Amino acid sequence: xxxxxxxxxxxxxxxxxxxxxxxxxxxxxxxxxxxxxxxxxxxxxxxxxxxxxxxxxxxxxxxxxxxxxxxxxxxxxxxxxxxxxxxxxxxxxxxxxxxxxxxxxxxxxxxxxxxxxxxxxxxxxxxxxxxxxxxxxxxxxxxxxxxxxxxxxxxxxxxxxxxxxxxxxxxxxxxxxxxxxxxxxxxxxxxxxxxxxxxxxxx
Amino acid sequence: xxxxxxxxxxxxxxxxxxxxxxxxxxxxxxxxxxxxxxxxxxxxxxxxxxxxxxxxxxxxxxxxxxxxxxxxxxxxxxxxxxxxxxxxxxxxxxxxxxxxxxxxxxxxxxxxxxxxxxxxxxxxxxxxxxxxxxxxxxxxxxxxxxxxxxxxxxxxxxxxxxxxxxxxxxxxxxxxxxxxxxxxxxxxxxxxxxxxxxxxxxx
Amino acid sequence: xxxxxxxxxxxxxxxxxxxxxxxxxxxxxxxxxxxxxxxxxxxxxxxxxxxxxxxxxxxxxxxxxxxxxxxxxxxxxxxxxxxxxxxxxxxxxxxxxxxxxxxxxxxxxxxxxxxxxxxxxxxxxxxxxxxxxxxxxxxxxxxxxxxxxxxxxxxxxxxxxxxxxxxxxxxxxxxxxxxxxxxxxxxxxxxxxxxxxxxxxxx
Amino acid sequence: xxxxxxxxxxxxxxxxxxxxxxxxxxxxxxxxxxxxxxxxxxxxxxxxxxxxxxxxxxxxxxxxxxxxxxxxxxxxxxxxxxxxxxxxxxxxxxxxxxxxxxxxxxxxxxxxxxxxxxxxxxxxxxxxxxxxxxxxxxxxxxxxxxxxxxxxxxxxxxxxxxxxxxxxxxxxxxxxxxxxxxxxxxxxxxxxxxxxxxxxxxx
Numbered sequence: 001x002x003x004x005x006x007x008x009x010x011x012x013x014x015x016x017x018x019x020x021x022x023x024x025x026x027x028x029x030x031x032x033x034x035x036x037x038x039x040x041x042x043x044x045x046x047x048x049x050x051x052x053x054x055x056x057x058x059x060x061x062x063x064x065x066x067x068x069x070x071x072x073x074x075x076x077x078x079x080x081x082x083x084x085x086x087x088x089x090x091x092x093x094x095x096x097x098x099x100x101x102x103x104x105x106x107x108x109x110x111x112x113x114x115x116x117x118x119x120x121x122x123x124x125x126x127x128x129x130x131x132x133x134x135x136x137x138x139x140x141x142x143x144x145x146x147x148x149x150x151x152x153x154x155x156x157x158x159x160x161x162x163x164x165x166x167x168x169x170x171x172x173x174x175x176x177x178x179x180x181x182x183x184x185x186x187x188x189x190x191x192x193x194x195x196x197x198x199x200x201x202x203x
Numbered sequence: 204x205x206x207x208x209x210x211x212x213x214x215x216x217x218x219x220x221x222x223x224x225x226x227x228x229x230x231x232x233x234x235x236x237x238x239x240x241x242x243x244x245x246x247x248x249x250x251x252x253x254x255x256x257x258x259x260x261x262x263x264x265x266x267x268x269x270x271x272x273x274x275x276x277x278x279x280x281x282x283x284x285x286x287x288x289x290x291x292x293x294x295x296x297x298x299x300x301x302x303x304x305x306x307x308x309x310x311x312x313x314x315x316x317x318x319x320x321x322x323x324x325x326x327x328x329x330x331x332x333x334x335x336x337x338x339x340x341x342x343x344x345x346x347x348x349x350x351x352x353x354x355x356x357x358x359x360x361x362x363x364x365x366x367x368x369x370x371x372x373x374x375x376x377x378x379x380x381x382x383x384x385x386x387x388x389x390x391x392x393x394x395x396x397x398x399x400x401x402x403x404x405x406x
Numbered sequence: 407x408x409x410x411x412x413x414x415x416x417x418x419x420x421x422x423x424x425x426x427x428x429x430x431x432x433x434x435x436x437x438x439x440x441x442x443x444x445x446x447x448x449x450x451x452x453x454x455x456x457x458x459x460x461x462x463x464x465x466x467x468x469x470x471x472x473x474x475x476x477x478x479x480x481x482x483x484x485x486x487x488x489x490x491x492x493x494x495x496x497x498x499x500x501x502x503x504x505x506x507x508x509x510x511x512x513x514x515x516x517x518x519x520x521x522x523x524x525x526x527x528x529x530x531x532x533x534x535x536x537x538x539x540x541x542x543x544x545x546x547x548x549x550x551x552x553x554x555x556x557x558x559x560x561x562x563x564x565x566x567x568x569x570x571x572x573x574x575x576x577x578x579x580x581x582x583x584x585x586x587x588x589x590x591x592x593x594x595x596x597x598x599x600x601x602x603x604x605x606x607x608x609x
Numbered sequence: 610x611x612x613x614x615x616x617x618x619x620x621x622x623x624x625x626x627x628x629x630x631x632x633x634x635x636x637x638x639x640x641x642x643x644x645x646x647x648x649x650x651x652x653x654x655x656x657x658x659x660x661x662x663x664x665x666x667x668x669x670x671x672x673x674x675x676x677x678x679x680x681x682x683x684x685x686x687x688x689x690x691x692x693x694x695x696x697x698x699x700x701x702x703x704x705x706x707x708x709x710x711x712x713x714x715x716x717x718x719x720x721x722x723x724x725x726x727x728x729x730x731x732x733x734x735x736x737x738x739x740x741x742x743x744x745x746x747x748x749x750x751x752x753x754x755x756x757x758x759x760x761x762x763x764x765x766x767x768x769x770x771x772x773x774x775x776x777x778x779x780x781x782x783x784x785x786x787x788x789x790x791x792x793x794x795x796x797x798x799x800x801x802x803x804x805x806x807x808x809x810x811x812x
Binding site (some may be wrong): 421422453460461491494497498505564 | 656664710
Binding site for chain 1 (some may be wrong): 652722723725726741744745746748749752755756757758759760761762763788791792795796799801803804807809810812
């Protein structure tokens with residue numbers, strides 16, 4: 001019997017609910033695939049919350065980041081999904097990364113960063129070009145704050161150069177995307193389970 | 204007598220007014236240097252306005268992007284300044300880029316993109332590492348929507364790896380930064396004047 | 407009568423001659439389009455020459471960089487074309503950028519960098535995703551050493567995510583690529599002519 | 610008693626032996642720190658070998674990539690170190706990444722990519738700015754071909770903006786770099802040991 005694990009998927013679409021979103025779709029597909037590996041989790045659409053600019057864990061006032069923060073801290077796996085605009089991750093995605101930056105100053109009882117032992121995977125959708133660049137930025141930023149990146153931990157889809165089709169409007173999920181979802185989630189679950197069983201040592 | 208030019212500097216600090224800001228400082232220095240070349244302009248701190256997520260020129264509701272948009276469209280030179288967080292441009296900077304994306308669909312009476320003939324320069328400040336990467340992203344994004352980039356059109360400062368000093372807290376502006384400010388603004392003014400005199404041809 | 411201009415296209419394919427190359431194809435298309443604007447030029451395939459690692463203008467021995475360097479210094483417009491591997495510009499492209507780095511230390515009789523007044527445009531081809539990222543890196547690197555980037559100065563093609571078709575194997579050039587070639591070359595010629603007529607001032 | 614592990618450090622300096630190299634220094638420091646965790650390994654300076662352009666595992670002729678390839682395949686941990694030129698990883702580093710691209714087509718007896726279960730960490734040195742960008746690119750590229758990235762798996766040093774000091778010429782290793790070396794190597798050894806004990810499952 002495998003150790004149960006939890007995940008949170010943060011979708012960084014620019015579109016508030018209830019508008020349909022390609023990022024939400026990919027995030028949901030990643031959560032569904034994780035479920036096959038004993039991981040339960042759910043989705044938060046970041047743009048629906050008031051995430052104040054800044055790099056503190058709570059910016060006060062109407063800041064709703066602490067809600068997302070709590071869910072990230074409680075989860076074993078972070079599924080970070082962003083759309084592509086002008087070849088870049090969304091401003092909402094960058095806001096989430098900035099807020100995670102505060103975790104660099106946080107440590108657990110053994111003096112280790114609070115995000116150690118957690119695994120992150122990246123999902124990127126776009127009409128066209130940008131995914132490798134964004135995966136790179138997400139991996140660097142999330143790794144800097146303490147996440148571990150499993151082998152082949154990114155999943156992306158975009159269309160041909162300068163095309164305008166949305167991922168959510170495809171007739172079906174392309175086979176290569178299905179395959180990448182399978183690999184990334186299988187590896188994420190395996191790795192998170194290993195790290196939950198044997199945490200990174202303290203320095 | 205040189206043709207008078209105008210500039211708008213958009214500072215993308217995460218800190219609302221009236222907190223002091225390194226981005227605002229560099230933006231002001233760039234505007235001051237542009238003034239030596241017959242360019243008048245002023246500064247907008249983007250985080251002080253409500254910039255709705257999305258890629259339309261007006262997202263409706265309390266969206267204050269149209270104010271910045273108008274100033275960008277009225278200016279000959281855009282001075283785009285961002286802080287560095289986790290090696291990236293700020294979420295506020297990405298929001299501004301996303302909103303400029305709408306200009307891709309806008310054309311003037313001659314069928315040319317609305318931002319053609321305008322020149323953009325980049326300013327980047329940070330405690331540490333990230334500036335080349337950010338300059339690259341700013342140049343690509345701003346160029347895609349129609350801005351022209353003058354020779355050596357970026358100015359940056361950051362400290363040694365993993366240091367924490369802010370640009371605004373330096374005893375004085377480093378000589379190499381002064382020199383870069385001189386070059387970028389001199390070239391921006393020259394180029395904007397040329398393009399104002401002889402616009403890009405229509406296709 | 408327009409001022410005649412010259413261009414050099416540097417193709418950074420990994421494939422030595424005479425193998426056919428998508429980068430060479432796009433470079434040739436860009437040169438052909440420049441010809442419509444009074445620009446004559448030709449193509450160099452960088453991988454056919456021995457470009458020694460290092461950042462001096464001549465690394466000695468069998469170094470053939472000085473041949474390319476001379477052609478770049480003689481041209482008004484640089485057409486820089488690279489394939490995409492793993493979402494990145496090729497090692498050959500990076501080698502060319504590194505060698506151009508030496509120009510940072512070179513100045514003309516008026517004390518200006520040797521590459522000032524020259525215009526650069528970027529061409530990027532790939533089976534899939536990577537072009538915006540590469541355009542960004544090319545613009546930043548080429549701008550740092552002194553090139554000016556005309557409005558909408560990049561042209562790219564890649565296929566849908568994880569597809570494997572080469573640009574050279576398309577039945578015809580996609581309309582959007584044709585259009586981008588037209589815009590980038592028209593703007594490059596206009597800008598190079600302006601700068602040739604009125605050079606950037608000395609500091 | 611901990612499982613013995615092996616590492617190979619690939620230094621991507623542009624300088625052939627026996628010239629002293631900051632990349633080699635950091636690579637050596639990383640290997641020394643790994644030794645404290647039961648990892649034995651050694652260093653290869655990629656520029657000393659003839660690495661042909663291309664994306665096959667053996668390009669034939671005088672291609673010496675197969676020597677490095679063998680060492681990477683035999684090691685549990687890859688230490689990938691690059692200098693910074695114009696804010697980018699070196700052309701030698703990009704050549705190594707391109708050659709690793711061939712592994713995407715290689716699988717083991719269980720149908721898994723040949724590089725699964727291996728851990729990679731990144732080392733980046735430079736006079737100035739560029740490290741976050743390069744770490745991002747290395748993580749994305751290495752992760753795509755199958756490496757796993759341990760928490761806080763990058764180590765970098767660069768000086769203040771536009772400064773020219775080399776890492777190898779510092780009086781001593783900065784404390785923050787020492788600390789990062791400790792974290793990255795401790796985490797790499799822990800993770801590689803976990804994955805050696807319990808490999809990623811086949812699909």
